[in-house]
Amino acid sequence: MKAILIIADGLGGRPTDYNGKTCLKAAKTPYLDDLAARGAVGLMDPIGPGIRPGSDTAHLSILGQNPYKVYTGRGVFEALGVGMEMAPGDVGFRANFAAVELVSRGLRVLDRRAGRISEGQKELEAVINSIELSEALDIDFEFRASTQHRGALILRGNGLCHCVGGTDPKQAGTLVCTSRPTEEGDIDAQRTAAALNELTKKSYEVLCNHPLNRRRVEEGKSPANILLCRGAADLPSLQSIESVYGVRGAVIALGSLYRGIGKSLGMKPITAAGDASSLDEDPAAIAEMSLAALSEYDYLFVHIKGPDNAGHDQDAAAKIAVIERIDRELIAYLDLQLDWRTTHLAFTGDHTTPIDYGDHTAEPVPIIFVGPNVLPDKVKEFNERAATEGGLGRFSGQALPILFNYNNWLPKFGS
Amino acid sequence: MKAILIIADGLGGRPTDYNGKTCLKAAKTPYLDDLAARGAVGLMDPIGPGIRPGSDTAHLSILGQNPYKVYTGRGVFEALGVGMEMAPGDVGFRANFAAVELVSRGLRVLDRRAGRISEGQKELEAVINSIELSEALDIDFEFRASTQHRGALILRGNGLCHCVGGTDPKQAGTLVCTSRPTEEGDIDAQRTAAALNELTKKSYEVLCNHPLNRRRVEEGKSPANILLCRGAADLPSLQSIESVYGVRGAVIALGSLYRGIGKSLGMKPITAAGDASSLDEDPAAIAEMSLAALSEYDYLFVHIKGPDNAGHDQDAAAKIAVIERIDRELIAYLDLQLDWRTTHLAFTGDHTTPIDYGDHTAEPVPIIFVGPNVLPDKVKEFNERAATEGGLGRFSGQALPILFNYNNWLPKFGS
Numbered sequence: 001m002k003a004i005l006i007i008a009d010g011l012g013g014r015p016t017d018y019n020g021k022t023c024l025k026a027a028k029t030p031y032l033d034d035l036a037a038r039g040a041v042g043l044m045d046p047i048g049p050g051i052r053p054g055s056d057t058a059h060l061s062i063l064g065q066n067p068y069k070v071y072t073g074r075g076v077f078e079a080l081g082v083g084m085e086m087a088p089g090d091v092g093f094r095a096n097f098a099a100v101e102l103v104s105r106g107l108r109v110l111d112r113r114a115g116r117i118s119e120g121q122k123e124l125e126a127v128i129n130s131i132e133l134s135e136a137l138d139i140d141f142e143f144r145a146s147t148q149h150r151g152a153l154i155l156r157g158n159g160l161c162h163c164v165g166g167t168d169p170k171q172a173g174t175l176v177c178t179s180r181p182t183e184e185g186d187i188d189a190q191r192t193a194a195a196l197n198e199l200t201k202k203s204y205e206v207l208c209n210h211p212l213n214r215r216r217v218e219e220g221k222s223p224a225n226i227l228l229c230r231g232a233a234d235l236p237s238l239q240s241i242e243s244v245y246g247v248r249g250a251v252i253a254l255g256s257l258y259r260g261i262g263k264s265l266g267m268k269p270i271t272a273a274g275d276a277s278s279l280d281e282d283p284a285a286i287a288e289m290s291l292a293a294l295s296e297y298d299y300l301f302v303h304i305k306g307p308d309n310a311g312h313d314q315d316a317a318a319k320i321a322v323i324e325r326i327d328r329e330l331i332a333y334l335d336l337q338l339d340w341r342t343t344h345l346a347f348t349g350d351h352t353t354p355i356d357y358g359d360h361t362a363e364p365v366p367i368i369f370v371g372p373n374v375l376p377d378k379v380k381e382f383n384e385r386a387a388t389e390g391g392l393g394r395f396s397g398q399a400l401p402i403l404f405n406y407n408n409w410l411p412k413f414g415s
Numbered sequence: 416m417k418a419i420l421i422i423a424d425g426l427g428g429r430p431t432d433y434n435g436k437t438c439l440k441a442a443k444t445p446y447l448d449d450l451a452a453r454g455a456v457g458l459m460d461p462i463g464p465g466i467r468p469g470s471d472t473a474h475l476s477i478l479g480q481n482p483y484k485v486y487t488g489r490g491v492f493e494a495l496g497v498g499m500e501m502a503p504g505d506v507g508f509r510a511n512f513a514a515v516e517l518v519s520r521g522l523r524v525l526d527r528r529a530g531r532i533s534e535g536q537k538e539l540e541a542v543i544n545s546i547e548l549s550e551a552l553d554i555d556f557e558f559r560a561s562t563q564h565r566g567a568l569i570l571r572g573n574g575l576c577h578c579v580g581g582t583d584p585k586q587a588g589t590l591v592c593t594s595r596p597t598e599e600g601d602i603d604a605q606r607t608a609a610a611l612n613e614l615t616k617k618s619y620e621v622l623c624n625h626p627l628n629r630r631r632v633e634e635g636k637s638p639a640n641i642l643l644c645r646g647a648a649d650l651p652s653l654q655s656i657e658s659v660y661g662v663r664g665a666v667i668a669l670g671s672l673y674r675g676i677g678k679s680l681g682m683k684p685i686t687a688a689g690d691a692s693s694l695d696e697d698p699a700a701i702a703e704m705s706l707a708a709l710s711e712y713d714y715l716f717v718h719i720k721g722p723d724n725a726g727h728d729q730d731a732a733a734k735i736a737v738i739e740r741i742d743r744e745l746i747a748y749l750d751l752q753l754d755w756r757t758t759h760l761a762f763t764g765d766h767t768t769p770i771d772y773g774d775h776t777a778e779p780v781p782i783i784f785v786g787p788n789v790l791p792d793k794v795k796e797f798n799e800r801a802a803t804e805g806g807l808g809r810f811s812g813q814a815l816p817i818l819f820n821y822n823n824w825l826p827k828f829g830s
Contacts, residue, residue: 064465373431373771376430401465410777412467413462
């Protein structure tokens, strides 16, 4: 038996999206509709009713974890996702190259993405990694640049703690933040924040006059003259999917966060086809990659960022177009190529990203399960409204275990 | 007011059961359909979505408990169910007479059920109970034979622990297991495992040359020459139903496990009519027993093992037949005889047992509630597919409190 879970990030919408319809309803999706007609449909609250999910917490919940128990921050998944290794006690951060200027009150952020820098990041990575922190701190670090301005940072040493704020103010025009413990008097968090603040200051010192940045300024581009960090997190003690269910799987994703989440659960990370800089996937190529990976692994988790990007951009036409492309290039191919006698498939989103709001909201998202052991319901199309009449009703997260159940892969609780 | 909860074990099925239908859908169940038409139908996850239940954990959840908090193992319910008394600190086991042979590496299991021994078990019980464990252990035990090869064992003494593996390898042809603590260094579990291992060894010594077994071998039957144990458990601290809801009830079941679960919640255990050896109930007789018990108790929990037995046997025709027999003999009688002005009834399964797989799976099961305070929905038949359109939606366990609510028996949480 094989299983494949496909998550279209930010898939869900609102009637304000497009002429009274959600983007998913407005999109023509004949192949998803066909899966809906053959399978069972439901409404899934990514984490729970009335809980507005992040992409990381939603994925943990959908993959069978309790994010309230295991989630400390995004940084650990970013670090794993860019190929770094984390050990218990390390603290990981999402890191950005950014452009700042020195003003009287501190460092003011000009561009949080350093003009989406597209070359020389590995050179700047080496410069960052050559920084020496005060010996008194006794803390090591490792920085890894990934795509454009993006990267991840790991602090290593005894007595570190993830309970610290970041240095990224998350808004241009404001000052770089001083990292502080989230609770006063936490000695480990004080050391961690001190290390992060020192590294941030020194990153500006080594980058501000770097030849690459001087050249960028001459060319009228934003310099990448500081490293800003957020999402402090330590390694959650997750049981691997293989140890719980006895099956081996892979994650196919272009976004490092999603590869990192899969890797934290023991999945083999595979970088999806597409433009990694803009997280613009190539669904047709991903379809072929998925089929190839399914011959090697028991199950796959395939992540597509496209719909969420369009939602954050508040671009309904783009969201409709990317949903239609997923349907036409990924779903149609899998429908044709999968062996439906031995495969179960689930398709859903990780949350709603309405056009009007341009950020995540808490509505439940539609989900399909299809395969030989799924009892079909009466629903014959796939969208938020049709899913309200689905045979699976409404439930919270746990899509991967529910999918695995159809493959008879679940361990029994009790006897 | 009276309440009756009927659980048909393993009732749920899959479209692979029988010509694209579940066994429940394929079965003709006019009386259940009539209850559905008069009442409200829903889908119940026995424990939760994506959780594959055992019979014990499912029943605890359906009866209003949280199995993650109260469940340690099956043994305690088996012991209570065969009429033994357990005190806090005791450790209970499900026990089997089995046939083994001495080989160079240990004792190899020939037949885990000792040829489903049907006579002389009380004689062998006395032999087991005459075993003396090493004084140094300072641990007492009590064994009780029940039906065929089945029985229960209780260890009693200070400093015992249920965190031990069993001695039953659960597969013929393999060696009898040595019980070990599930976590290394657990002193109490080490003592418990040592006592179980010594008892297992001595059970072989006293049984292997017992005249009854010599006679069985001469007659070409499997000897009952060892006691194998599994499901170590301690007594959960459950509040009785009567203390929480102020009502008195009884459990009618042929399987000792289910009587034990009911007894652990303060229900009066009543052995159901039927062939206890094969757990083959007589639904017509159970119908009369139920009506008689309802005159004495406020509520009843009636358990029927038949559908699950057929599911484990992967026999669709048998499962359909037993469901039809439950409908015709039990439901039809109750429908006629109950006073529907003052009675609420719930009917459901404790989990799905698909024919194709022959073991429990995690799908939600259909459930009906009927009686004067139940708001009828549009559903007019009782099966997995119809239940997806039921007025009660999808919920997890707690069928007994939901039933009690219609009788206005629930304590108020808050004011």
